[in-house]
Amino acid sequence: MVPEKRYSWLRLLLKYRGTALPRMQGRLAFTTLLAVGVTAVDLNVRFFHPDLTTIPFTLIGLALSIFLGFRNNTSYDRFWEGRKLWGGLVNTTRTVTRQILTLVNEPEARKDEAGRPAESEAIATFRREMVYRVIGYTHALRLHLRDQDRLEELAPFLSATEVEALKGELNRPIAILQSMSFRLRDAWQRGWIHAYHLPVLEQSLSVLTDLQGGCERIKSTPIPLSYTSLIHQLVALYCFALPFGIVKTVGVFTPVVVGIVAYAFYGLDAIGDEIENPFGTDPNDLPLSTISRMIEVNLRQRLDETDLPPLLKPKGGNLH
Amino acid sequence: MVPEKRYSWLRLLLKYRGTALPRMQGRLAFTTLLAVGVTAVDLNVRFFHPDLTTIPFTLIGLALSIFLGFRNNTSYDRFWEGRKLWGGLVNTTRTVTRQILTLVNEPEARKDEAGRPAESEAIATFRREMVYRVIGYTHALRLHLRDQDRLEELAPFLSATEVEALKGELNRPIAILQSMSFRLRDAWQRGWIHAYHLPVLEQSLSVLTDLQGGCERIKSTPIPLSYTSLIHQLVALYCFALPFGIVKTVGVFTPVVVGIVAYAFYGLDAIGDEIENPFGTDPNDLPLSTISRMIEVNLRQRLDETDLPPLLKPKGGNLH
Amino acid sequence: MVPEKRYSWLRLLLKYRGTALPRMQGRLAFTTLLAVGVTAVDLNVRFFHPDLTTIPFTLIGLALSIFLGFRNNTSYDRFWEGRKLWGGLVNTTRTVTRQILTLVNEPEARKDEAGRPAESEAIATFRREMVYRVIGYTHALRLHLRDQDRLEELAPFLSATEVEALKGELNRPIAILQSMSFRLRDAWQRGWIHAYHLPVLEQSLSVLTDLQGGCERIKSTPIPLSYTSLIHQLVALYCFALPFGIVKTVGVFTPVVVGIVAYAFYGLDAIGDEIENPFGTDPNDLPLSTISRMIEVNLRQRLDETDLPPLLKPKGGNLH
Amino acid sequence: MVPEKRYSWLRLLLKYRGTALPRMQGRLAFTTLLAVGVTAVDLNVRFFHPDLTTIPFTLIGLALSIFLGFRNNTSYDRFWEGRKLWGGLVNTTRTVTRQILTLVNEPEARKDEAGRPAESEAIATFRREMVYRVIGYTHALRLHLRDQDRLEELAPFLSATEVEALKGELNRPIAILQSMSFRLRDAWQRGWIHAYHLPVLEQSLSVLTDLQGGCERIKSTPIPLSYTSLIHQLVALYCFALPFGIVKTVGVFTPVVVGIVAYAFYGLDAIGDEIENPFGTDPNDLPLSTISRMIEVNLRQRLDETDLPPLLKPKGGNLH
Amino acid sequence: MVPEKRYSWLRLLLKYRGTALPRMQGRLAFTTLLAVGVTAVDLNVRFFHPDLTTIPFTLIGLALSIFLGFRNNTSYDRFWEGRKLWGGLVNTTRTVTRQILTLVNEPEARKDEAGRPAESEAIATFRREMVYRVIGYTHALRLHLRDQDRLEELAPFLSATEVEALKGELNRPIAILQSMSFRLRDAWQRGWIHAYHLPVLEQSLSVLTDLQGGCERIKSTPIPLSYTSLIHQLVALYCFALPFGIVKTVGVFTPVVVGIVAYAFYGLDAIGDEIENPFGTDPNDLPLSTISRMIEVNLRQRLDETDLPPLLKPKGGNLH
Structure with a gap:
């Protein structure tokens, strides 16, 4: 466990150790690179454009939000019950x-x-x-x-x-x-x-x-496998598909937007994973x-x- | 119960056994085929187009999200209380x-x-x-x-x-x-x-x-029948009607979008069903x-x- | 109480007894007929058009979703505490x-x-x-x-x-x-x-x-009357006003959309009513x-x- | 406390005593009049138009929904714990x-x-x-x-x-x-x-x-003052600013829409206030x-x- | 603790002491000034315009709402458990x-x-x-x-x-x-x-x-550091990036909108911080x-x- 949280607001913004970033940096980098690729193809080739529109992301966003919230609560409840x-x-x-x-x-x-x-x-x-x-x-x-x-x-x-x-x-x-x-x-x-x-x-x-x-x-x-796997799949599907949905509207800033959104969703998902079993030796256990x-x-x-x-x-x- | 969750992130994405997929593959296939049909008719026949717009899906989406979240929490609470x-x-x-x-x-x-x-x-x-x-x-x-x-x-x-x-x-x-x-x-x-x-x-x-x-x-x-039946009905209605609402905007990618959305909603619904009675012999019991x-x-x-x-x-x- | 839920997914979709439908069929029919009327006037008379737009429905939708979720949870908690x-x-x-x-x-x-x-x-x-x-x-x-x-x-x-x-x-x-x-x-x-x-x-x-x-x-x-009455009022207001908000966009399909949305909201509301007092002799008590x-x-x-x-x-x- | 809730659905819609209306009628009237004023100015003067667009209302709406939901749950929990x-x-x-x-x-x-x-x-x-x-x-x-x-x-x-x-x-x-x-x-x-x-x-x-x-x-x-004051401020800010955000789109119906939205938000807020201390002599205590x-x-x-x-x-x- | 909440509705709106404002005024001022700067550049220079669109804010808004809601509940639970x-x-x-x-x-x-x-x-x-x-x-x-x-x-x-x-x-x-x-x-x-x-x-x-x-x-x-840091980062990222997303649509009123939204999100975040440890000597402890x-x-x-x-x-x- 990271002891006594006495970091200033600013230092917390820039912290790396003990945060969720180390756990998710691989998939975050991959997703952002994918977005760079999609944007490049869309801006240059022009005639390859599977435009998913933002509709599915708004619609699934709801289900995803339910799921991530549920997961967050459940993992924290396990952590806190352990405590x-x-x-x-x-x-x-x-x-x-x-x-x-x-x-x-x-x-x-x-x-x-x-x-x-x-x-x-x-x-x-x-x-x-x-x-x-x-x-x-x-x-x-x-x-x-x-x-x-x-x-x-x-x-x-x-x-x-x-x-x-x-x-x-x-x-x-x-x-x-x-x-x-x-x-x-x-x-x-x-x-x-x-x-x-x-x-x-x-x-x-x-x-x-x-x-x-x-x-x-x-x-x-553990939390039933069917929950864990469904949430992992939906988060990944969401982040991988996002560039195809927004590149037409957002254009060259697509990778930035995808990076931010993926940071939020992967982050929420990774934290749930980390504290689900609070008796390990992870930084937040x-x-x-x-x-x-x-x-x-x-x-x-x-x-x-x-x-x-x-x-x-x-x-x-x-x-x- | 599927024991000790020690799958890597990538393996979890591709898992089939123990996930919600086996339970819902029938209705998922049916819904996607329906979307293919609707898209085909819309692209070819042209003059048959009941355009529901995305409005009802956004509006009901809220109610549905409440309901699925409630169902998820309740089913998991039953599972965890059993444990x-x-x-x-x-x-x-x-x-x-x-x-x-x-x-x-x-x-x-x-x-x-x-x-x-x-x-x-x-x-x-x-x-x-x-x-x-x-x-x-x-x-x-x-x-x-x-x-x-x-x-x-x-x-x-x-x-x-x-x-x-x-x-x-x-x-x-x-x-x-x-x-x-x-x-x-x-x-x-x-x-x-x-x-x-x-x-x-x-x-x-x-x-x-x-x-x-x-x-x-x-x-x-069990969870009162009126809950269970209303949620089943709303999820099915939502997924069946979705192609009619988005085919005008999304066009040829309609089946992809419908498939993804249906995967999310059917998945959430099916998991709730599975762990509602945790004393059975299902994989997640x-x-x-x-x-x-x-x-x-x-x-x-x-x-x-x-x-x-x-x-x-x-x-x-x-x-x- | 409806015993052992062993209905197939398909049979549950079509069930009437024990669901919320009998409780709300009156107001559901009234609301849909109202939508038919509004649509007919809008399509024929043309010069009578109070267009509320979908804005208020999205904005209130949030408050309504909070309220229905709260109501659902509270009613079920009462039911389950009784059990x-x-x-x-x-x-x-x-x-x-x-x-x-x-x-x-x-x-x-x-x-x-x-x-x-x-x-x-x-x-x-x-x-x-x-x-x-x-x-x-x-x-x-x-x-x-x-x-x-x-x-x-x-x-x-x-x-x-x-x-x-x-x-x-x-x-x-x-x-x-x-x-x-x-x-x-x-x-x-x-x-x-x-x-x-x-x-x-x-x-x-x-x-x-x-x-x-x-x-x-x-x-x-009971749940305090101020809660119950506010939620009833908001649900009814929402459903009655909905046709005025979407008829310009959705046109002839307005009654279908209103019917579906009203089914969802009236349904959630009615179930809460039914199981709030679990010691009665209603089907879900x-x-x-x-x-x-x-x-x-x-x-x-x-x-x-x-x-x-x-x-x-x-x-x-x-x-x- | 208002005893045994045995009102028909219709009578509940029209009830005044024991509901949240008496508590909030002042601010509701003020907000609606403000909306009438803004609409009148916008329709007649034309060149005074601070158009906030609906964006901030959608974005804050989320935070507000969290807050009102939290407040509702907490107040009811206090009421129910008292009971x-x-x-x-x-x-x-x-x-x-x-x-x-x-x-x-x-x-x-x-x-x-x-x-x-x-x-x-x-x-x-x-x-x-x-x-x-x-x-x-x-x-x-x-x-x-x-x-x-x-x-x-x-x-x-x-x-x-x-x-x-x-x-x-x-x-x-x-x-x-x-x-x-x-x-x-x-x-x-x-x-x-x-x-x-x-x-x-x-x-x-x-x-x-x-x-x-x-x-x-x-x-x-009581619930910590910082919560109570922030939620009061956000609800008031939201309702006061709403006419400036929707008058361009909704036009002459702005006061109706503002009235409905304000009724919902003020209502939720007022109920929370009322039952927060359940040992008083208010109608719902x-x-x-x-x-x-x-x-x-x-x-x-x-x-x-x-x-x-x-x-x-x-x-x-x-x-x- | 601020004793017996007996402020009128109006006085609560204008209260400063004991609210979350003192805790967040620094970052709130900074964010609003940033929005003023972005608006000024956008209105005058014209050719510098990274338009993020409102899409990412809607999408992340969901995750943020989950997170802030979770944080609020958890902090209040700690406060109330302490009480x-x-x-x-x-x-x-x-x-x-x-x-x-x-x-x-x-x-x-x-x-x-x-x-x-x-x-x-x-x-x-x-x-x-x-x-x-x-x-x-x-x-x-x-x-x-x-x-x-x-x-x-x-x-x-x-x-x-x-x-x-x-x-x-x-x-x-x-x-x-x-x-x-x-x-x-x-x-x-x-x-x-x-x-x-x-x-x-x-x-x-x-x-x-x-x-x-x-x-x-x-x-x-404390609440695990990975939660606290992720939520701080997402809130800050959201508020800092907001002017870039809305300045094209909202124009000269951008700072007002950013100020309001930031007030809501920073406020929710700051209150969570304050009552997380209820045994201190803060005004709301x-x-x-x-x-x-x-x-x-x-x-x-x-x-x-x-x-x-x-x-x-x-x-x-x-x-x-």
Whole structure:
């Protein structure tokens, strides 16, 4: 993602990186050259003139506008839903951390009996391990959504045995949630968590499951191919045919007009393509690495750790 | 569903399978031939010329654009809501599995009394049977939504008696949920589930009921017929009348223009038709078989099973 | 509602019943005749010619398109929200039935003491009566939304006293929920329902209350009159004035063009009117009778009853 | 609100009250007179002719259509959200009444000990007072949203002390909720409400808090001024400039065309203004008085009262 | 935010402050001057005439209208979501205050034993401190969203130690929530909060976490840069090129027409920019200071305090 939009109006006009231009420059150049060719033939040869008139462009323009608008909205909705899901991840990891720190406690009875320090160390360790697992889950989800197989990134947050066990798992984040769930049950059975409070923690795990499922849904289900292909075809057909329709009226400025119109339509089409899957690593995709690092820092600060990794800075103008 | 859209821009332009073209090629050919006929008559006979002018096409174009846009949005919303519901099924089956594995336990008291192994085997069997029922529910819902009567697909996940009992049921998935609910009650009465935790599991069954009801709603309630028929009529009227309106201006290129415009409008209309009911087996419908197989594999992996069926691969370019 | 849309493309083009045509044929005929008159005068008298030109039609066309699109979306949203609410009713009646069957039980203690059959019969009766009340609630809500006063339809599901008591009630479905709530409290006080599980059942009654309130809201609050009247006026003004604007350009084909344009605009307007209140008995309204019968059959099947009424079949092509 | 839209198509065309016309007749008359002036000058003086052509109107028309559509949708969304919130109020007051009547009970233990009538009268009084407070809350919220300071309307539902105490309160409905909350706590401490059931009632109070906050949000936050002023300016500019653009083409009919176009645009703009704040007392605003009276009657009927005030009837065609 | 829109229609037409004009006056002046230049050259030099015709403006106009409409909707959705989140903050702070005041109590047992006043003072202090922390959280969230480092504003609501501890925190509001959570746990362990009621309070903290996360999401994730830059470019390109397209037709009035069109398009674009991030201090941004002051006054009134700060009044016509 390109961070904080603080460009002046003028600088935005001239920006290249992070815009749709790199994606569409090939087809834009081709279309403009085609328009130059058509204009040249029309001005010189004279007797070759398939005049389509502007009628079809006005008529299809409506359908195209519907389609591009629909596509824009849908792609942005996917982008924004993805962002909401990761925002939910930020919230829920904070919530589950707070719950781990406050709802896991030594039972009153045992405290009185054996003096305070009976299990307090074991409980502190348990809390820390659980919060680390939440961090590990976040990183595992990021890797899962980006199809990256870097188990070593999870090593600081899980035990070696667990990391090993994850190797055979089809869905690693879910396996981590399962193991967190087993640990919570054990804590309940040991009396560290009140029976009334276990459902509260269980509920937070369900929310994480739902958030993950939402991300997987966006990733695995593109906009139906029939939409995507029809819109690509109509945009291309429109731009390729345009010079034949306007060369009689516009004359020598045909390539300029075609270039401008093609820039608009190809641009709209290309942006839709780019943000349709927001979990990739395109310039305008969501900065999952930045967010998961921020979660890591925030949660470790809750454990009163001070040896924290730095927040990620934009590389080459982009957050990843 | 056509999986992972990784076609280059150029290949998408030329794609046939999975696009709207197969659905509309008949009416597209007819309309273009009609335009050829009108053009031929106009150029040769000369004295037969009902000139509708382009006025009505511009005026109706607006209404048509509203309608097609509305239709597109509504159909896609239905498609995406269907996907969300099945995404919710993925999430909730994972959640209910996690809950079954952690909230069903031997009560502390009995353990102490008779040593650990008293009921632990019965509980392990119970857990496995319950998770299998969740898988069976998923497959039953898929068959239910596709009006398929293949009870044999449920046999591996339910007891023979249960499969037999499902034969007379109008709504088989609901019957499976009911029987799961009875088993949970029995487990609670035996002390395997804490009274405070039973509502948590019951809540998950309610979520499954809601997800199923959502799917049934989309399946049983099409977009009102008056919408569908009006849009079909207007699109057809528009395309059939178009040659009479533009032949005076566009002349010999009339069939080309009519073909392009009809391609756009018939295409938009046909796509809406195709994804309106997303639970069918059209190329752009939701891959329920693939999803339910994935759920099966994921849940059985949670039971530490290793003898798992393979995930489904696309057949002829499509997932089912 | 017109059931399962399985008409071929061609049959849909020629359909009359269930489309918007019956609603608008009067004004459509009037408008076309007006156009015939204007054309006749213009062609013969010649010196009477108020030429409005097509300018106002293009300019207002935009505003009209906004308005019709807005109206279409809003009406459909109301229709679909109504459908969702009744879908929620299907789900919640299933859920509450499952909860009644599994959460209402004889307390462990008493079983041991007096042998099993102490209260089991009373509990079975209680469960059945409660499920019957759920069915009765569904039918009462249907009658309530359709302003039908057929108390006799509720007689099979409630006691005679209760039916009598409903006579004076302003809001009968709410009164039924209240009496269900009292019975649940009694069951809790007798120990048939665990104190922790009573909120679960109470929550389901709250969901039913919310669903009913949603239906009442749609029914009692039409789209603001200022919207409806402005759109009616603009559509009529547009169609009445159209012949004066195009007769100079289109000539003898004016009535054809006016007819087509009026068909589109009146059609869009009429459909919005029809589905704005989805709880009526118009052809495109929601089939409340069919849904509530289906609920009845489903719930009674859960009670293992076999003497079930048939599901409703379409009458004259429509479900009611 | 204008109740139940049951006007025939023809009567709707001619309606004045409750439509947007009264709001915009001034500016509509002014604009039409301006057009008459411009036409007269153009036809007679001849040499004064600033011909803007129709180009700017077509080009701005697009931006204007976006803006009016956006405004329409946003205003209606605010109207409908307001209606949903008051619908939620209807539902939640019913739910909380049902909960008060069933979850507030004399504890089993005390009944046995001292015979039944020990506290049953006190509890009946408590229930009635609580339901009256719910009614009082509804009326207080209505007065709060309409900035009306009629404390006397709350007198029948609260004690004199409470009414007195409300005088100094900035937010009276919230103060009523707070006092209900204290009473529920007292009931719990006396054993009238089970500790497990107190959160259920508390949850209903939270829902009321959320509903009230939603209403306050709509009331206190208009659509940003920059939107409202830009759309007003563009609509006015458009209509004032229109005669200069079309008088050359349309000639003597210019005032007719300008009148029609201005009617459409001013109308759309005025409706947006009217329903933007739905809690006022304009003809198309929400009938808060009617709804709160209905809530009062419904809840008192639940207390088996028979001396009920009548439901409100439309005054001069409107509900308030 | 500009408060309560009560301007007459005429005054709104002439308003400058709070409208989009200040933001765009530079580019508007430049574009109009360019049009003056083009017109002057065209009228005098005559032989320099690149006539683009109006075709490209009509064709791109469609794409532009899609884009501006999309941008408008998205920006307003962000604005309104931000408002909803702060509305949720108002609601939840009220709810959590009510819960603190009613669910934190001295346990029955201890009261009887040692007479009433045993811990009642400590509990009153605890309640007040907790409510103050809720107020402190609100102010901290405001400062956090506006990147303001004024810790001194929190001093009246937190202890000096706590304020000191906040200095090193990356996310101060979350740290405050964490400390509230610890205090609630302590209160539960002391018996001041019932074990069943702790999850109710914990749930309210989770809602606050979610609301804060939602605000952070809006703040940190702008609309993708590729959208923003494409729309800026197309609007500018359109307005700069417009005089070349219309000067042949419109002649000497070209600057007027260009000025009007540019006013519309720049205006729409500028408003989108302004409210995209609603947590700033622009005239149309959300009045976070006003809302958090109102929360402070409301909550302190619930503690029966009378020495309250005044509600904020608009400064220079704006609320902040």
